[in-house]
Every structure is written in structure tokens, then in C-alpha cells.
Amino acid sequence: MLRRKWLLTWFAGAVICLFWSFISSLGTGGSLNRLESSLQDLIMKKTDVQRVPYDDIKIIKIDQDSLDQLGQFPWDRSLYAQLITLLADAGARAVALDVVLAEPGQDPQGDAAMTEVMKQYPNVVLPVVINFKARQDEVNGLLTESVSYPASTIGSSHEQQGHINVLQDKDGTVRKLTVGLANQEGLIIPAFSVKLANYMLDKDEQITWNQDDGHWYRGLKRLPTDSRNQIATEFYTQPREAMSLVTGYDSQSFFDVLSGNIPPEYYENSIVLIGPYAPGLQDEYLTPLSTSLKMYGVEIHANMVQSLVAGNFYTKTGPPVTYTLIILLTLFSLLLFERFTGVGSFIVYGVLTAAFFGIWIGFYYMNTFIAFTYPFLALTTAFIWAVVTHYVMERRERSRVTNIFGRFVPRTVVDEMLASGEDVKVGGQRRDISVIFVDIRGFTPMSEKLEPEQVIQVLNEYLDICTKAVFKWNGTLDKFIGDGVMAIFGAPVDQPNHPELAVRAALEMKRQSADLEERCLREIGVPVRFGVGINSGPAVVGNIGSQMLRLDYTAIGDTVNLSARLEANAKPGQILISEETLARVSGLFETVTIGEIKVKGKELPVLVTEVVRERDEDSAKNLTAIKEGREGA
Template sequence: MGNFIRKTFSVSPLKITILVIFLSLALYIMKIPFFHFMELKALDLRFIARGERAPGVETVIAAIDEKSVTELGRWPWTRTKIAKLIDTLKEYGARSIGFDVVFAEPDENASLRELEELSKKIDDMGLKDPELLRYLDEQKEKANTDLILARAIERAGNVTMGYFFYTSEKEAEHLSLDDIKRSEEYISESKYGIVRIKGRQEEYPMIEAYAAAPNIRPLSDAAEISGFFNAFPDIDGTNRWFPLAIKLGDNFYPPLSVAVLEQYLDWPMLSLKLEEYGVEGIKIGDIEIPTDESGRILINFLGPIDTFPIYSITDIINNRLEPALFKDKIVIIGATATGIYDLRVTPFSTVYPGIGIHATVIDNILHQNFIRRPGWTALIDVFVIILLGLLMGIIISRVRAVSGLLIGLILVTAWVLVNRFIFSSYNLWLNIVYPLFTILTVYVGITIYKYITEEREKKKIRGAFQYYLTASVINEMLKDPSKLKLGGDKKDLSVLFSDIRGFTTVSEKLTPEELVHLLNEYLTAMTDVVFKNEGLLDKYMGDAIMAVFGAPLDQPDHPKRACMTAMGMMNELRKLQKKWTDEGRPVLDIGIGVNSGDMVVGNMGSEMRFDYTVMGDSVNLGSRLEGMNKEYGTNIVISEFTYESVKDTLFCRELDSVRVKGKSLSVKIYELLGERKDSEKWSDFVRVFDEGLVKYKQCQWDDAIACFQNATEIRSGDPPSELYIKRCRELKDNPPEIGWDGVYTMTKK
């Protein structure tokens, strides 16, 4: 029973994966605002990655631009100019005209007021001259710019007027009940004529208005139809959705874009279908428009505002353009001049005139070029979350963290590319954030789990060896108990670091008992070599060894002792490797780093628990040198500080000049090959390698490659030579800056 409970509640990579998948699905269903925000931003990037698309030829923009303001005067213009614009567009053959502006107040006209006052005075004086009265009526008619504009609208017979809704109680608080009722009367002819309602309910999840701000009565009566031009940005201020219906009272009203299209398409049936959950669909004739439950369309932006043809109104009024540009076209009239139009943010632009949104929606509907997110896409989202989560969980549980990270990046890249392809080719919006969140969280969760379990394993091994010290250290401490006090001294010492390569991979192949036996055998042999050279076994760090030479006993030849220890460890390892191979056990390989310099040595810790150890930059460099063996494919790397002390007795080759991460100064590093008395077997090889290194630092890439290739022939498959051949080829294709010092900067510790 106890085993069953432990197994049930124990942690494993599979359980972590399943937990993360359920977490992602729960967050997906809950529609967390942060993830929704990130998905919207990802949608914008998909638009940008897709690029601009050419609109149809049906829609053009007549702009109140800087040029028009300069020539025709500051906006708003007198309505006689607007009437002239309508007459000209009608003459040019425009098929449908829409206004992205509202004329909510009568035109201010001083001449008309003066004529009204004159007419009143004449009436008060009792003058009844028919000619005079007729003349006054004619002049008042000419001065009534609202009437002039209304008649132009009537003559055209194809004008759609724009208006806006008050969508909050605060916006409409200045209106009386009569004002609200009157405004609704002005737009009543523009409501959706056919509304199919299945299962009535009190409230629908769509935008509701408190009142309208329509055009003045003469203009509203003169226009064939009208439509609202309200826009509603998302939480980040970007416009991505556009409402195709707003509810006012018991009626539903279309936007300017739909009203213009209704006229352009010669008055097809316009219908709105409502279900209990909200809007199911909107139809204009045979065109079915996909919307969400709020009646919003996802705008398929085609590019910046100049994606559509834009013509200056002053050029239209003054007949500077070819009529063919407007024949049978939808003409949307609105402002683009700075300071006049309302700025909108879209995926393509942070400064986008609102008129462009109407033009885009018209083009989307007319060509049925919709970005779709039907209900069944949620099933795809869920499937992808589960699939990618399981793939990541299976992979990361079987490989090392770095490899898992690389594979995770591949999965992320693959889904991003697939998602982009589906969006660009099929106009389908699939979720991208939750699958990526799942991949990342599975990776982090399992990596932390593996790290904890591996560290627990290493801690068990470390506990069996951490109190082992050489007899000389114990004797030295007994001679001078004061050395047990906390604190340290600065001394010139040598430090050796060794580490097993691929320890995690080896540990996965063995049972715990086999692993402990293998590691004990290895550490015993290595520790014996340290003690043989009278070194201080500072500590075991899991499978790593840190040894110090020159403390606590003074050893003037500590650099040589450290190097002899390194070579002795390699000799012992070769014996063990042969033994393990014969026994069919995994073979270990190690890297060793040796550095000499000033270090702080002594007891570090607290009164209750302390360790006799060393610290300082020289110690850190020794650790870095051990890690550099991975870069160069070597086993023993020593610093120039150690090399200067051993060059007369030990044989080395210069490997590189490196700048370790976090440091500005460079240091030369060497590979320790053997004792100088045995140098004959290395001399030719090292000479050729050194020549290549000189050519490399002189940026003579071809000559350097030739030298390193010769070196690999002398010493078959020499990893440092192969590394330099690769570097030379890369630097040949991408030369370093002038004045390059030949120093290689390490990007990893």
C-alpha cells in the first residue's frame, strides 16, 4: 500500500508533462488577459510577416488632406464645397459615396441670418411686394448651405452619410430624452431590415448604444442610407476588430462600410441572425460575413493607408483628375490631414486614419477576404497544445538540458512557421501563444526536476568523500590549531580542476549500485594521484575534483606538482578505461584545468561548519580552463602563469589566447603534452601547429589552414587543428575587424 501511494504521488517527467498540459488547457479556457494580450501581439506579427496585399479596384478614398486644407481653407468647409464635391463625383460616375464625417450641427451662415432678420423687418413693416418677397426667398435659398448640400445628396441618389453612437452613459448624459428619441428617428431607416432571432433573451453580447449623433434632419432625409463609423480598439489600443452591428433600443444598425456596400450592390437583402449566445451571422445578399458572437469582423488589414488609392478633394473639386478614376467606384470621403482625423493603430501602422478601416472592411466583404476563426479552430488549438506538450515531454526526459533546449527551439520554430503558413495561405487564425507556453513550461519543469534528481544523486556520492584529507594536512592542523580559525591568507598557489565528460549520460545507463561502484573506482584512483604529489584534496563536487598545491604546506614547485598530478590522472584513467572496456562497462573521459596565481586560502564558513579551501580569480580561472577542454577537444589545459614555471621541464603547445566571460584581459592557454625529455615525439607536430597559429594571428587564413591540415596528418584527427581549420574558414568568409588581436572570446563559463 505504501509503495502504491509513493508511486502515485511521486514526481516524474510524464506527470510533469501531463500537469503542464492541463494547466495550459485551463488557462486557454479561462482566457487569461495576459495571454490574450500576447496572442494579439503575435497576430500583429503574422500580418507583418505575411506582408502587404493589393486591394480590389472598387474602392478609393477622397481625402481631406493637407493639400485640400491649404487650397480650400481650414476644416470644416462651407457645405457648398461639400455639395460641389458630391456633384463632381456623381458627374465622374461614382457608383457609391460614403462620408466618414458627420454634419451634426447646422452650418454657421452669417448671410442667412442677416436675410432672415431682413425678412422679419420687412414683414413687421407690412411690406407685401411680391417681387421683393420672391427675391428674398431666392437669396435665402442660395444662402442656406445645408439645403444646398441636401439637394446635392438628393441629386446624387447614391450617398451614404456617416454618424456615430454614444456607447457609454457618460457620453450621452448631456442629451435629453427628446434628443435621444429624435436621434433614433433620424437613423431609423438605416437599421437592419431583417433580424432573425432564435431564442430571445434580455441581453446579447454585443455593443449597445445609449444614443446616436446623426446628421441634421435635412441631410439625414436626403441620404439614401446612413451608417455608424465608431471604432473600438483592443486592450492594447490596436484596432483589429470592427463591429458590423450596434444595438440601440430594440433595433440593430449597420456600420458605414456595410451601408455603402448595400447601396453599391443595388440594395440586396441585408440580414442579421441572432442566437441565444449572440450573433450567428450577417448576410449581404449572397455574401455571408463571419463574425464573432458580438457581431464583430476580424479586419484583414492589407497594409498601410496608402494601400488604397487616395485622391485629394481639392483636385476632385477643381477637375484636375481623370473621371475614369472614379467611374463605378466606391468613394469614401474622410480626413487624412494631420490634426483632423482620428488616429488609429493597426498591425501595419501606429498612425492610421480611421477612413482606412472603412475602406478595408468594404474590400474584405466585397472580395470575401476574411480572417476566420471559426469555433472548430479551438479544437485545433487544444490538439496542438497536447501534441507539442507530449513531444516536448518525451524528448526532454531523454536528452540533456542543452539538447532539449535546442529541440524545444526547433518545435517552437516549426509551430511558428506552420501557423504563419496557415494564416497567410488560408486566412485562418490559430493560437500561437498557448502551444509555445506549453513547450517552454514543460522544458523548464522537467529540467528543474532532472537537475534536482541529478544533484541529489551527486550529493549522495559527495557525502561519502567530502571529509577525506591528506595526512599532511591533518598533521599541519594539529601543529597549529589557530589555522582552524575562520579567515584566510593570500598565497601563490596552484589549483587543479577535473570533471567527467557526459556524466549524466553515463549515469542513465547504470543502476545506482553500478554507478556508485564506477565512481568510487574512478575517484579512488584520481585521489591517490593527488595524494602522491602531496596535494590538498579540496573537495569532490559530484563527479568533479578540486585539488590545491602549495597549501597548507609550502611547496615552491607547486605548478609542477599540479601538472604532474594532471598527467598522472590521465595515465591512471587510461588504465581504468582499458579495464572498463574489458568488463563491458561505460568508459569515462575527463578534462583537467590547471592555473597558478594568488589565491585566498584558509577556513571559510561559519563557526559551526567550515571548509579549508581556496578562493579568488585565479581559482575561477582554473575552473574555466577545465571547461575549455570541451572547446578544444583536449584533456589538460594550463594557463600561461603555470606554463612559465614548468616550460623548462614539461612540454606544452600553445593553444590560444582567450578572453574568458566576464573578464576584459586575455590569457594564453597551453595543452600539457608530457615531460620535456619525451619531446621528440611531439616536436614536429607542435612546430607545424605553432606555424599555423602564427599564420592564424596574422589573418593569413589559407596558409594557416594548410599548416593545421599538416598537423592533422602528423597527429591524426587532432581536435585543436580541426577547430582552427573551421575557425579560419569562418573568418575567411567573415573577416574580423582591422586591428584584431587574435584573442578568442569565450561565451560560456
């Protein structure tokens, strides 16, 4: 049985592991993966104290005020050339224009001005846009269809170009920086932010692409990019930070800088990003910081630059680690759930959940993301399976015990005990009870005349009559003693009228055995009849015996002994009751006083009375009245 239980447990563990491992392998979409992403967003979110944007990263906003002053898009490119010249001459470390210039401008003079700027200032970066194929054949790859470079009329070199693609997750949120993307020929184009970050990093810390091994490096340290060349980016500002009370990246209006309201020297030795900062320009994205308020693309690039310079990169473990976590957590939890049941299993589940969450946070502080959702769901599934299994097994065991106990106690008594919620305690309790002993008179002569099989048949019929009578009057069958029976009334469930019930059960035996006595007399010539003894009073009732090996529910004490002595003195067909029992059933039955008799174990004679019949009342009516009284109570 135990071996079968453990086989079932390990089988369930294998099914749980396979199921959640399979679900976790289906891809990056779905609500469960969004939940995983939301947890990462939550733990990466910084407080106002932690969010400290770099002072030397500045933004020049193409905002609504600039549009009102300079006109709607597209602007003449000479405006960009004029502003970039002011910034570069003032000593800006690098200037990045986050405006796509893929087509020649309407005014050739504007393009010519930009061409001169690009030649004179190599620290100017222009955007490249990668256009992906609508159908991606590779699960994790990114296939390029075309590339939108700056117009040839501008004449920027490859060293002055960086892609500005901001890739969103399935839920439309930007969480990752795509360090580099390949063009149609497979050559890698670094990100806009990579180009700018290198202007802030020392020479030995530069971010580079190693064509030989196909990996990105920051100095000699390999970046933990995924198969799409992406890494998790941190955000140091809130969306539209300038609208809040918290300071974000230093940002000024394009028109204010161009018109001289902000002196160009203000940007000396700074990284300057110029980009759209107005809702109508459609350059906004959701970030992990808000599910509703979007962040402008130019500010996302600024955050990516700082994330690259800070070098606090996070590694996301792959499927093998996730599968391992699922297996370990499932099997270990099932092992514990088999050891601890009931409230203990809930405590174990809580401890395991808290411990796993703590481990998850611990890995985060080591710049590593391990999967949380799928291992946690595997743990929860194992917990639910264990609880349901324990419940089913307990119900099955309860049913089995109830059925076994129901052979000794009437079903009504069993139901009443279960409904009361009281435990049948190991050991003994002092209870007021009535004890009935029944023995077959003439059993030995009968055994000598019949075959063993016939003796067993007759004995079973007599014992069946006794058992049914005891159960009918809500007694507890204590034990069979050879050809005799011991029964208890008033335990394990209290019965205030237990003496009456015991006497009625004895009369029931006497009535029901009449046909069997007549048949035995006719067939074997031996009158086989009952002798009954009943006594009432205090006794120790409970589970008595060896706690490790065997326990019997029984009663011990002088009350029990006297009942057995009365049965030994009863003649065939005679029901003898003690003086104590007589006092409690007085007026209910017709009785005949036998007188005082000497019994073994008693120094003084005891007064004995024989019960003849009920006193002018129908047994069925009495039975109904007693049952109604018990149900009413």
C-alpha cells in the same frame, strides 16, 4: 521510484495546463495578449508587392490645402452637395461622406441642398455614430447608449446610412472591422464599409445580416465574426501612403475636384470616399502597420471596403482550441523531455517550438488564427520544469553516488575525480599502481572462542582500522575479502608516489591495531594481528564484470597476484613488500631483507623485504608534506 517519477511528471503537467489555461481565460488585455496581437500583425503585414490597392476605390481628401482654400471646419453643407452632385452625375458607383452631420447646419439652404442630393442619388452613404455605454455589462458584448444619425434636416434614408465606428484594441490599435452594430432597439446598423462593399459585389455575393440566426453572410458564406460582430481586416496601404514613394489609394484634394482641376469623369464607376486627411481634424488611428504613424479614418474605411470585397476573412479560434493546444503541447513535451535529457532536451525544445510555429503559420494560410503565446509559454514552462527537475535529480544522484563511492575512496580523492572532469570508464585501463593485501592472523582460533556477534564486533573494529588507514593515505578501498582487505593506490586518480603511500598506510594499520591486539590477548588469549603484502607495478584497473547486471571497480594482473602471495607469506605483524616496491621507496623506511621465497604462480623465487618502521621521520610531518605536495600539484 520510476512510478513516483512519472506521477510527479503528470502532476506537473496538470498544474502547467491549469495555470496557462486560467491565464489565457482572463480576457483580452495585458502584455501577453498584446504579444499575441503583435504576432498576428507581423504575419499579416504585406510587402509592397502584395499590397495592391483597388483602382476603383478612390479617396477625396479634406486636406490642409482644401482647408486653406475653403476655410476651416465646419464647412457649409452646400459644398458637400455640390461635390457629390458632380461625382454622381459623372457616374461614380457610390459616394460616401465620412463627415458626421448629426446636427442641423448653420445655413438651412446647405441642408436643403444635401436633402435634394440624398433624394436624387440613392448611392450616397452618410455616417452614423454609435455611442456606447461607459460600463459594459457583458464581457464580449457592446451595449449602445445612443445613436447619432444624420440630421433630420438632411433627410437620408436608412439604406443610405452606415456606422463609421472604428473600434480599437486595448493597445489602441485598429485591427478589426465591426461589420454591424445594434441601436437602442436592437436593430443592426451595417458598417460604412459594408454599404460600400455591396456596391462592388455581385448580387449573389452581397453582405447581409440574417436576423433569424444572428449572423452575417457574404452571399451564402457565413462571415467568421466574433461575439462583437468583428472580423480581422487586412491593410493594403501604409499610413499616410501619399507621403511615401509607394502608391496607395488614388487620392485627390477636395478643392481640386470641386474647382474642376480634377475632372469628375475621373471617378466614373468608382467607389469614392470623402473624408478628413489633415492632422488637425483628429481622425487618425494606429494600425498594425506602424506603432507610431497613424492612418486617417477615411483610408481605414477604404482598406475595410477592399478587405470585404476580397473576401479573405480570417477566423480566430476560441478558448476551447487554446486549452486543447495547451494540454496537448504540455503533455507531449513532458513525455519527450523525460526521454531526452541534457543537450537532447534543448534540441527537443527547439524542434517542438519550430514545429508549433510552423503549424501556426500553416493555419494562417488556411485563414485561421490559433493561439500561439499561451501554448508556447506552456511548452516553455514544461521545458524549464524538466531541466530543473533533471538537474535536481542528477545532483541528488551525484550526491548519492559520491557518498557511496566515498566509502571506498577517500573524500579528497572523490572531489579530485569530480574536479578533473574525467570519466571512470567502463572496462579496464592499464595503470601503474600499488596493491596492498591485509589479512587477520589468528582469526580462526578467535572465531572458535567467541560468539558470532563478538566475532563480528572484533572483525568490524579491525576492518575499520584498515579502512581509515587506507583513506588517510589516499588509497582506494577495493574490497573486503572475508577477514581481509584489498586496497589500491594510484587509481582511479594518478598518484606518482603511490608505493610510498601504500607502505605508510600499512604502518598506520600496524600502529592503530596495537590497542586492539592487546585487548584481544587479554580477553580471549589469542593474539590477533595483521599480515600485510604490498607490490607495485602495472595492472588493469577499471569496472570489471557484467555491464548489464553488476560491475566492480577493481584491479587484475600479476602485480595484484604477487601482492596477495606476499600477504599469504607474511607472519603476524609483518609487512612484506616486493623488490619493485622496495626500489621505489628506497631510503624512506627501515627494512629487513627476508630473502628469496617461492610463491605460488611464480617459476622463480622472488626477493621479499620486510618494512619495520619509518626512517627517522615523524609520520605526521610526512603526512603533511605529502598532502601539501599533492595540493600544490
